[in-house]
Amino acid sequence: MKKILITGANGQLGSELKVLAEKYPEYEWIYTDREELDLCNLTKLETELDDINPQIIINCAAHTAVDRAESELELSDILNHKCVEILAKWSAANGCQFIHVSTDYVFDGTSAIALTEEAAVNPINVYGKTKLAGENACLENNPDAIVIRTSWVYSSYGANFVKTMSRLMQERDALSIVNDQIGSPTYAADLAQAIMVILTSSNWKPGIYNFSNEGEISWYEFALAIQEIGGFKCGISGIPSSAYPTPATRPAYSLLDKSKIKNVYEVAVPYYKDSLKKCMQLLNNVT
Template sequence: MEKILVTGSNGQLGSELKVLSENYSQFEWVFADRNQVSLDNLADLENQLELINPNVVINCAAYTAVDKAESEEEFADIINHLAVGVLADWSHENNAKLIHISTDYVFDGTSSFALNEDSPTKPINVYGATKLLGEIFCLKNNPNAVIIRTSWVYSSFGNNFVKTMSRLMQERDSLNVVNDQIGSPTYAADLAKAIVDIITHSDWKSGIYNFSNEGEISWYEFALAIKEIGDYNCEVSGIPSSAYPTPAKRPAYSLLDKSKIKDSYNVIVPNYKESLKKMMSL
């Protein structure tokens, strides 16, 4: 029986994989939090992998506090970059498959059309820079790895935009939401299913892939969809990013082209609104 290790098991994606794993009992699943597999302890990481000895590694663990990363660059780099190199090296040496999760923040946001896997990367914040270095190190140490870039992840688990908006719309009469950052959200349950589709596919094709839900929207339009589905009375207004300064700059445009993952692995990519309705009805 193949053993699948999921790092970052308490995060949104790890939690969704845990739910989905119940339908895939042909695998032995190991869900590891930061105590069992600690990406911030490079000296011990290889030993932890040896103990578990998986056939497949799904790396959902990451330093994702985008603004905090600006002042914690070294720590973010260990988790998002250096540790990924260790995972890639170990999986390559032990003939294990590796799926590593990356981000749309590897782009600078100046594009005006959907970005494919070959679009030039140029991060504009520390988080994006460390994630890009992680991608490079991953494929250098294990050319057989699969990297999935995703964006605007939400789920019924953890803290995210959908849950925050739902709460605030019930607490407040009005909200301002940024309307000049364009992309597409990702329901973590859909991404989890895409990952399992890749693992169970007969033909493993390494490389970088994009995955997010279908649709091209701003955070403001995303908030309007949440308001509509939740039937909230809160007044939602769009504001420019300049009115809401943050320590880390965000890409203004990071819509991902999903053609490659659909063609290579027959992955189904639902529309963002269908998935949002599904999550909000849970």
Template sequence: MKKILITGANGQLGSEIRVLSPLFPDFDFVFADRSEFSLESESETLSFLEETKADYLVNCAAYTAVDKAETEIELADLVNHKAVAILAKWSFENNCKFLHISTDYVFDGTSEIPLKENDRTNPQNEYGRTKLLGEIACQENNPDSIIIRTAWVYSEFGANFVKTMLRLMNERESISVVNDQIGSPTYAKDLAEAIFKIIETEGWYPGIYNFSNEGKISWFEFALAIKEISGSNCDVKGIPSEAYPTPAKRPAYSLLDKTKIKEVYKIKISDYKSSLEKCLNNLSKNI
């Protein structure tokens, strides 16, 4: 039985993988959260890897506090970059398939057409910079690795834009959301299913892949869809990014081209709205 180690097990993606794991009884899953596997100590990381001896390692762990990363630079670099190098190197040396999750923030957001995997990277904040360094370390230490760049992740688990909007729409008569940042959201469950498809496919094709749901929208339009599906009466207003300053600069355009992952792994990607409906339906059941 093949063993799969999932890091960042209590995050959005890790939690969705855990939910789906019973559908794959041929695999032995090890779910490691930060308390068991923090990635902040090289010796502890290596001893955990040696003890687990996984056949597949899916690295969902990351420092994702984008604004905090502007000041907590060392910690962000430790988790997003240096730890990835250790995981990648160990995986390569121990014949373990390594799949690492990255982000659209490696780009500068100045494109006007969907971003391909080989487009020029130019991160505009510390989070994006450390994630790009993680990608580079991943490929340098393990040329057999797969990297999936994703964007605007949400799910029923953890803190995310969808849950924040639902809460604010319930608390306030009106809210304002930026309308000049363009991309497409990612339902973590859809990404989890794509990861299982990759693992179950006979071929393992290393390299960088993009994944998000289909559609081209702004955060404002995403909020409008949440309002519509949830039946909220809250007034949602669009504002420019300059009216909502943040410590870390966000990319204005981060729409990902998913052609490669669809062609190589025959993965079908859902429209953002249908996936949002599924997520909101699951959230309503848990209220």
């Protein structure tokens, strides 16, 4: 029985993989978060991997607080880059399949067309820079690894835009949402499913793949969809990024082209509103 190690198991993607694991009893699942496997302790990481001895690693762990990363450069570099290098080296040396999750923030946002895996990278914030360093370390140290870039992740688990908006729309009469950052959201359950399609395929093709839901929208349009599905009465207006300054600059355009993952693995990519409805139905059941 192959052993799958999930890092960052309490995050959005890790939590969705836990749910999905019930459909894959042929694997032994090992879930770790910082308590079980401290990725910041670089000196002990190799030994701990030896002890677990997985045949597959799915690295969902990251320093994803984009604004905090600007002032937490060292922590961001350890979690998004240096530990990835060790995971990649260990998996290469031990014949272990390695899937590493990355981000659309490796791009600078100047494109006007959906970004393929070959598009030029040029991150404009610390989070993006450390994630790009992690991608490079991953593929340099384990050329047989798979990197999946994703964007605007949300889930019924953890903290995210969908849950925050759903709450604020019930608490406030009006909200202003940035309308000049364009991309597509990703329901973490869909990404988890895509990962399992890759793992259960007999066709392991290393390299970088993009995955997000279908649709080209702004955060403002995303908020409108949340409002519509939730039936919230809150007024929503669009504002430029300049009216909502943040420590980290975000790319203005980071829509991912999903052609490669569809062609190589026949991964189904749902439309963003269909997945958003599923997630919000789960949230309504919870609340």
